Amino acid sequence: MGISVGSLIFISYSDTLATDYPKSYTPMQTLMQIPVQKTSHSRLSQTDFKNLEFGKYIADHMFTATWNHGTWENSGIEPYAPISVSPAALGLHYGQTVFEGMKAYRMQNGDISIFRLERHSQRFNKSLERMSMAPVPLELFKESLLTLISLDSEWVPREEGSSLYIRPFCFASEERLGMKVSDEYKFMIINSPVGPYYAKPLKVKVEKHFVRAAEGGTGYAKCGGNYGGAFYPAAQAKKEGFDQIIWTHACGHETIEEAGTMNMMFVLDGKLITPPTSSSVLDGITRDSLLTLAGRLGIPQEVRPVTVSEIRDGLENGKLQEAFGAGTAAVVAPISHISIDDTLYEISGSQENAISLNLKKALTDIRTGKAEDFAGWNTILKA
Ligand SMILES: Cc1ncc(COP(=O)(O)O)c(C=O)c1O
Known part of the structure; x- marks a missing residue:
């Protein structure tokens, strides 16, 4: 060699x-x-x-x-x-x-x-x-x-x-x-x-007590402490039957940050929405790649702060069609249930023709030389 x-x-x-x-x-x-x-x-x-x-x-x-x-x-x-x-x-x-x-x-x-x-x-x-x-x-x-x-x-x-x-x-x-x-x-x-990474769609909890990272801290860095500090809250959530936590902003817990090892993406009223990265959110490479692919596939997208209340409204009025995590390990991890303030919501949208799965396929095809x-x-x- x-x-x-x-x-x-x-x-x-x-x-x-x-x-x-x-x-x-x-x-x-x-x-x-x-x-x-x-x-x-x-x-x-x-x-x-x-x-x-x-x-x-x-x-x-x-x-x-x-x-x-x-x-x-x-x-x-x-x-x-x-x-x-x-x-x-x-x-x-x-x-x-x-x-x-x-x-x-x-x-x-x-x-x-x-x-x-x-x-x-x-x-x-x-x-x-x-x-x-x-x-x-x-x-x-x-x-x-x-x-x-x-x-x-x-x-x-x-x-x-x-x-x-x-x-x-x-x-x-x-x-x-x-x-x-x-x-x-x-x-x-x-x-x-x-x-x-995951065998089935995830049941997740919007975390409003514990904090993973705050602005000005080390959240955007892949340093060991960020992950060590997340184990305890994740274990508590696991005891309550959840697969993962969705972190919220350290000040007020009103906007979505990211999940344990994934950035968060939602399909709300036909639009792909995702929070911006910041000093407290990892600049995910899968997230960036999926946004690029969504642009090419003509999927409308918005990168902007995503509030917990609009996600709750979307779950209640059926406008939240998809929620998924994006990260290297899981690639695209569809979410089936989200708990907010102790209320558990099910995302009822069909998996067929899901934007998440189309994006995952587009990404996999590039990586494997099919596209x-x-x-x-x-x-x-x-x-
Ligand atoms: C905290 C966190 N957020 C998001 C991601 C997703 O980033 P990437 O798509 O680059 O793997 C990861 C995984 O690296 C992560 O550890």
């Missing part, structure tokens, strides 16, 4: 790699200087690709680079395994951790498409900046990811509705107990073959 095997070497990416990339790669092209140590015990044969529970299986290899004295060094790919971290690593105590979630798809011709790689890299860096962490240059992000997926290409599922979930992440690894910004970070990538990639969203790894 043209990948070198050997001990770890120093690579200064910004110096050695061009920034102007082609959108399509053969494995030989991607690579280079990233040293690779291949596993001698692939776990592929123990993986049940027909029953992929989200996150259960991890692909054979992982990428690691270390930020030290202002540069990324010691980059390399090795067999997936536990790593050694100091108990005094700053990230474990003060929460300097950031992650991304993206996907690679098996295309109908056997190639692999990676969805909106540059946009995920940009968001990763926005999150890192908010958490005062070292930036990961696009070149490093892209080369490491493409090398890793070339090596683990057999982990990209062929089953319909399945994909390879890609998890780039970064954490503060400096060994020091005092509260300070870390001088050392690990940037890693691991991958997991996944099937559909033209008109916006240049796919980065292709040739089979």
Whole structure:
């Protein structure tokens, strides 16, 4: 595959790699200087690709680079395994951790498409900046990811509705107990073959007590604390029989923010409506893609604050035809029930010809090569 095997070497990416990339790669092209140590015990044969529970299986290899004295060094790919971290690593105590979630798809011709790689890299860096962490240059992000997926290409599922979930992440690894910004970070990538996220439409609760994020906080960043803080309210909602929470604005709880790992979209009176992103709402890449597709399909859309009371009115007078979450993991997750102030409403609209499903199909067709990639969203790894 043209990948070198050997001990770890120093690579200064910004110096050695061009920034102007082609959108399509053969494995030989991607690579280079990233040293690779291949596993001698692939776990592929123990993986049940027909029953992929989200996150259960991890692909054979992982990428690691270390930020030290202002540069990324010691980059390399090795067999997936536990790593050694100091108990005094700053990230474990003060929460300097950031992650991304993206996907690679098996295309109908056997190639692999990676969805909106540059946009995920940009968001990763926005999150890192908010958490005062070292930036990961696009070149490093892209080369490491493409090398890793070339090596683990057999982990990209062929089953319909399945994909390879890609998890780039970064954490503060400096060994020091005092509260300070870390001088050392690990940037890693691991991958997991996944099937559909939700088996059925969701029953959700509009949350008016707990808050996920407030304006000026870290809500727009994919930092670990945002998710850790959401577990307790989500568990309370689960006890009441709900699958997910819809967060509302921290001041007054009058407008819709987003769901746990998805942006919210509604079809109200024939129009696709979604709240704007903000410092408290993640700038979802699926949301952005669906809005672009809706524009092309001629679906009227509005990006504007969405009030809880208009959703309640729409549920009561039947004008709310669809509600769904949009996110990388679930893609499009239809909602069947919404609870507002302890009243449970059912969304009775038919699933056939649902705007959500048409948008999901349009997106899937692009990712799998069945429809033209008109916006240049796919980065292709040739089979
Ligand atoms: C809080 C939150 N909102 C929205 C999303 C959807 O974003 P994307 O479509 O980029 O996955 C995610 C998932 O990344 C998320 O964690």
